[in-house]
Amino acid sequence: MKEIRILSPNGILGYGFPLSSFEAGLNLKPDVIAVDAGSIDPGPYYLGAGVSFTTREEVKRDLVYMLRGAYSLDIPVLIGTAGGAGAKPHVDWVLEIVDEVLKEEKVEFRRAVIYSDVSRELLLNKLKNGKVNPLSAEPPLNDEMIHDSERLVAQIGVEAFIEALEAGANLIIAGRSLDVAEFAAFPIWKGFPKGLAIHLGKILECGAIAAEPGSGRDCLFGILRKDHFLVYPTNQGRRCTKTSVAAHSLYEKEDPLKLWVTDGCIDISEAKFEELDERTVKVSGSRFVSKDISHLKVEGVRFVGFRFVCIAGSRDPYFISSLLELEDEVKREVRENFPNIKEGRDYSIRFVNYGIDGVMGELEPRSNVSHEVGIVMEVVGKNRETAKTILASVRSTLLHIGFEGRRSTAGNLAILFSPSDFDGGKVYEFSVHHLMEVDSEKEVYKTSFI
Amino acid sequence: MAINLKDITQVIRSKNAGPFILTFDVIFKDFEIYGKVKEKHLINRDLIKKLYNIFDDDILDIVYFDDALAVKFNIKRRIPSGNFGDRDIYGAQQHAPVLDVVLEL
Numbered sequence: 308m309k310e311i312r313i314l315s316p317n318g319i320l321g322y323g324f325p326l327s328s329f330e331a332g333l334n335l336k337p338d339v340i341a342v343d344a345g346s347i348d349p350g351p352y353y354l355g356a357g358v359s360f361t362t363r364e365e366v367k368r369d370l371v372y373m374l375r376g377a378y379s380l381d382i383p384v385l386i387g388t389a390g391g392a393g394a395k396p397h398v399d400w401v402l403e404i405v406d407e408v409l410k411e412e413k414v415e416f417r418r419a420v421i422y423s424d425v426s427r428e429l430l431l432n433k434l435k436n437g438k439v440n441p442l443s444a445e446p447p448l449n450d451e452m453i454h455d456s457e458r459l460v461a462q463i464g465v466e467a468f469i470e471a472l473e474a475g476a477n478l479i480i481a482g483r484s485l486d487v488a489e490f491a492a493f494p495i496w497k498g499f500p501k502g503l504a505i506h507l508g509k510i511l512e513c514g515a516i517a518a519e520p521g522s523g524r525d526c527l528f529g530i531l532r533k534d535h536f537l538v539y540p541t542n543q544g545r546r547c548t549k550t551s552v553a554a555h556s557l558y559e560k561e562d563p564l565k566l567w568v569t570d571g572c573i574d575i576s577e578a579k580f581e582e583l584d585e586r587t588v589k590v591s592g593s594r595f596v597s598k599d600i601s602h603l604k605v606e607g608v609r610f611v612g613f614r615f616v617c618i619a620g621s622r623d624p625y626f627i628s629s630l631l632e633l634e635d636e637v638k639r640e641v642r643e644n645f646p647n648i649k650e651g652r653d654y655s656i657r658f659v660n661y662g663i664d665g666v667m668g669e670l671e672p673r674s675n676v677s678h679e680v681g682i683v684m685e686v687v688g689k690n691r692e693t694a695k696t697i698l699a700s701v702r703s704t705l706l707h708i709g710f711e712g713r714r715s716t717a718g719n720l721a722i723l724f725s726p727s728d729f730d731g732g733k734v735y736e737f738s739v740h741h742l743m744e745v746d747s748e749k750e751v752y753k754t755s756f757i
Numbered sequence: 758m759a760i761n762l763k764d765i766t767q768v769i770r771s772k773n774a775g776p777f778i779l780t781f782d783v784i785f786k787d788f789e790i791y792g793k794v795k796e797k798h799l800i801n802r803d804l805i806k807k808l809y810n811i812f813d814d815d816i817l818d819i820v821y822f823d824d825a826l827a828v829k830f831n832i833k834r835r836i837p838s839g840n841f842g843d844r845d846i847y848g849a850q851q852h853a854p855v856l857d858v859v860l861e862l
Contacts, residue, residue, distance in 0.1 A: 347773075347775065347776060348772075348773055348838075348846070348847050349846065349847075350776070350838050350839030350843075350846040351776070351838070351839040352839065442775065442777075443777070443778065443817060444777040444778050444817065444833040444834070445777050549824070550767075550784070550824075550825055550826060553822070553824035553825035553827075554768065554782070554784050554825040554826075554827055556822075556825070557780075557782045557784075557822065557825060557827055557829050558772070558782075559772050559773065559774055559780070560774050560780065561774045561778060561780060561817065561818070561829075561831050562818075562820065563820055563822040563825065563827065563829050564820065564822065578824070580824050611841065655841055657841070657842060659844060665844065666844060666845060666850050666851075666853075667844065667845075667850075667851060667853070668842075668844050669810075669835060670809045670810070670811070670835075670851060670854075672808060672809070672810060672854050687841055734841070735839070736837065736839055736840045736841070737776045737777075737837055737838070737839065737840070740775060740776055740777060
């Protein structure tokens with residue numbers, strides 16, 4: 308093969324894409340369709356609860372067109388980080404949707420399902436042997452954090468994908484993977500240079516975000532050759548520019564000049580970005596630098612409690628000017644009202660005050676206060692009933708609390724909804740976000756063929 | 758000459774780089790101005806410390822990237838994404854103080 312042509316339908320499977328863009332992409336005769344189906348950005352809940360941040364109908368909608376298109380061209384489809392967080396329940400959820408689509412469309416694919424869950428035993432063992440380290444700003448890991456973790460996944464690289472392709476799969480549904488893995492696997496398998504393949508993957512994995520105007524719900528097309536690659540959006544209303552493509556290697560990562568993968572990094576300090584025409588950018592010079600040891604990033608979350616939330620506002624200048632002290636007073640009164648339920652041990656209360664420092668908190672440099680303030684009252688409790696009770700008490704106490712200079716004696720809050728209090732479900736936090744040294748990625752991934 | 762950073766840039770953004778780090782991108786419009794900012798290292802640790810009222814240890818690094826006309830800096834999150842107390846799960850709205858920066862070119 309002289310070149311590999313890759314169609315990326317969008318930034319996340321389920322985000323949608325204009326049908327005209329996708330059809331234009333198919334007309335460009337891709338050799339493979341690849342899509343990233345997940346992200347860690349939506350936070351710890353999804354890995355913990357085993358559900359996706361995308362919905363079934365959204366994912367199905369995209370899959371119908373992708374699988375129909377791929378079948379008609381007889382090309383493979385590679386899906387990474389299935390189900391948003393990429394653990395077994397997420398992968399199985401996508402597989403179920405895929406199977407439904409294949410049945411409805413009356414088409415068949417040779418499917419490979421790759422799981423990248425990590426057992427607690429494996430991680431404990433690795434930690435004991437000094438093979439687990441923080442990526443950068445994370446606290447060091449300990450046994451307790453691993454035991455507490457609800458679920459653990461590792462970001463696998465291209466190896467498992469290549470193995471599945473080699474075995475004849477033409478539809479790969481993989482668990483937690485590097486964003487670039489599902490894009491780079493096919494060309495690397497065909498013998499194209501790793502540096503360019505992975506760099507192209509990084510640009511394609513967000514769909515048309517690397518174009519101008521950018522969008523996570525539109526297609527991007529890549530053509531990889533032996534010594535360079537081309538990239539352009541399939542939608543004529545967008546274009547790739549030298550800056551839009553170069554700037555994309557900054558996106559969501561710490562070091563713009565290095566792109567880390569499991570067994571090395573792509574050095575793009577010598578990469579050359581050229582505008583080939585109005586809409587196409589040519590990139591060359593991205594190099595793969597291999598490492599002696601392979602590392603996989605492991606992600607884990609632990610259960611913290613149950614959340615209840617109430618949203619309200621105030622337009623009263625006297626109340627707003629006393630708000631912070633009143634919130635402290637509410638906490639005190641609630642503590643007093645429930646002497647057997649202990650703050651800290653059984654629950655935590657938080658007020659987020661939009662119009663004061665709601666978005667930035669401690670990082671907020673400005674001290675001006677808006678004429679109206681939005682207040683989010685949050686309680687996280689050890690159990691659901693505690694969270695519900697304490698939030699109800701917080702809400703009613705703040706609603707009627709008296710203060711110096713009060714004129715609005717009927718109530719301090721514009722409560723937004725009835726019912727006022729929302730069940731926020733289970734709360735998780737990240738417990739593991741560390742690099743684990745492996746001799747081979749096979750220590751982690753397991754593939755089954757269907 | 759004092760220039761507003763927001764007038765000479767096309768992008769000023771923040772985002773998570775994983776749950777423990779906030780990464781900021783400042784992308785300029787013009788190579789010459791970018792070059793001056795880089796040469797004088799006008800986006801530096803002192804500026805960032807002042808902007809966010811944080812300490813040296815909170816700042817991981819500052820990288821200039823010529824091809825993208827960009828400066829990137831990374832800071833540690835006080836509260837990891839999604840932990841109790843976090844206010845910005847994606848970290849996408851922590852950039853505003855950078856909009857107010859005035860540079861002496």
